[in-house]
Amino acid sequence: MKQSARDEILNKLKAAPRKTIPSRSERPVLRELSLTPEELIETFSKNLSQEAGIVHRVKDRREALEKLSQIAKEEGLKKVIATTDDVIASLDLAAWGKENDVRVMTPQDFDSRDSFKDAVFEEADAGITGADFAVAESGTLGLIHNKDQARLTSLAPILHVAIVPVERMVAVYEQVIEKVFGEKKNLPSQFCFITGPSMTADIRGVPFKGMHGPRKVIVILVGE
């Protein structure tokens, strides 16, 4: 009986001479772990600004919505697609949309992948999401993707606005991984780290933002 490809490959690998596994030295120090919460926010903002991300700091929910109104006016937003995670849900964007003459769509408005995609690719001027984490070490957002945080919301529209409570700020990626993957079960279908707008330098090394993903990323940090 012919071996399956899997067994053939694994058996070949197992039949090879064994080498000693090198012993692990000290795991390198993660400097950011020693920063205070305020320093973490500063570090996050500095890192994200370096990648042309825009960071706003606001006190509370009300100021966050004001900032959002400001952004809607500056960017000329007519239609946006939003997530339905707890942060965004608590902002009542439906009401905000009515006040600011912006149509706020959510995945629940669509009954199929295809109609959702039509909206997110062709109609939405911006994607508004929360974020599960903000990582200071590189100005990075961490998004768990599930029914309340669709993937394409933060990817397809040309502008991505993320509203993040400062309590979700951490120093390093490991702290995120511990929370998301720690149980090793019930893992999200996808988890993304996002650092600023999409970019490339593939033509003659000339860098620019907005290759396939958003051209602009705005993060509104909420809280004291």
Added chain:
Amino acid sequence: MEVKTEQFSEVAKEELRKAYTFLKAGATFVRIRRETALSTFPDAAAAQAYGAIIRAEAIARLPELLEEFEKNALSNGAKMFWARDANEASQYIVRLAKERGIKYVTKGKSMVTEEIGLNEALEKNGVKTWETDLGEFIIQLLGVPPFHIVGPAMNIPVAKVRDLFMEKIDLKEPTSDPVQLGHAARIFLRDKFHRVDMGIAGVNMAVAETGTIVNVENEGNIRFNKSSPRTQISVMSLEKVVPTLEDALHLVRLLCRNCTGQKLSVYVSMDNGPKKSDEIDGPEELIIVIVDNGRSRIYQDTIAREAMRCIRCGACLNGCPVYRQIGGYAYGWVYSGPMGQVLNPLLLGLEKTQDLYRATTLCGSCKSICPAGIDHPSLFLHYRAKDVSGDAALRAKKTPMMERIFFRLWMWAVTRYRLWNWGVRFVRPFVNKEAHGGMLREVGGLFKGWFRSRDLPAMAKKTFHDRWIEAQKTEFRSQKSEATTEKI
């Protein structure tokens, strides 16, 4: 991808004539950016060394880590297909596409899909493939091989890209602005992302402890390929596995700093199986294709197998004095630069790639740069030794009998110093006849091959040995006369 590794010398000569100033300047610029990025580590050397340990362990534990990865990926709901070779892998993907009535696929940058000739196989079977990484997109439209693993189209002049886009993607207004050209590509490919039903991506890391697939990118095309269609196919060569998520994160920090001088690439996406039933986007099926293509055979060689530590950062290319002169085309296959020099010979066989592991000054720049701790110079010497001995496992052809006999005699002669001295004096007039301007560049006859890639100064009138003996005599004489003068 067509194999042109046996044309290394000819292509390298041609490329040398082009005198790539942008390449030398660009490589310097990228090297500085890399160093700046690495300095964000409290101890950059320790961080690089730790990366090497992770990859060494991954290779040492390869079979058990692959089993662990498979177990966890399957329990996440992913499907897995193991492919012995290029044909098995590409035919399987073709079958998946035909079964699902796929008209076109969008692809993320993946070197292993180039290895297995996936695009050709799909196109031959009526499935259109669209490369979506901007650089890969350009070279696909042009029909040229990649110039550099990170920037495959970076040598293409802007004017050529403009003309290409006007011809192939309906660019209306001619422009020499790379940014505008990029926007044109964005619009064109956006439509493909919107309607795609099968997306194909590579794998940067496969995490054994959780069955997670990690992709690293700046453009967003990989995220589209994984999230827009109903079917996601992730193709990985089997050495991409790493033990834990913490290990993967450390390697991602190193990869981004070494590759593009970034702390982190714009998107790091981590998949654990297909979408949940209540999600509106994401793949309904996630199929992982694990490709062997000769790696389990290479694994038997305990020295050569360390080449599989490579995380494809491409930093070795920018540090290599040879690559900086000739660019990527000469290396003749999927992988170029020092990376190609350690990988192509293993995957294609030593016989087909003889120039690749000889085109080096053994300066060790690549070795000192590599975050996976690959010792390229030692590997080159290992391949040369295996090449000469005709090692079957690495597919080397034994050197011809005449050459072996010659070197036997050579060894016998040069280890006898009188024979050496006599031989040198005898040979000198014949050798120097071929010298021009004090240099031997091209020599005819038996030694033509040796001089193909080496120059020597013409042989001096007196050997060092002769000059030494003369100098001793003169000094002795002058010492004697000094002593005599002193006496007086």
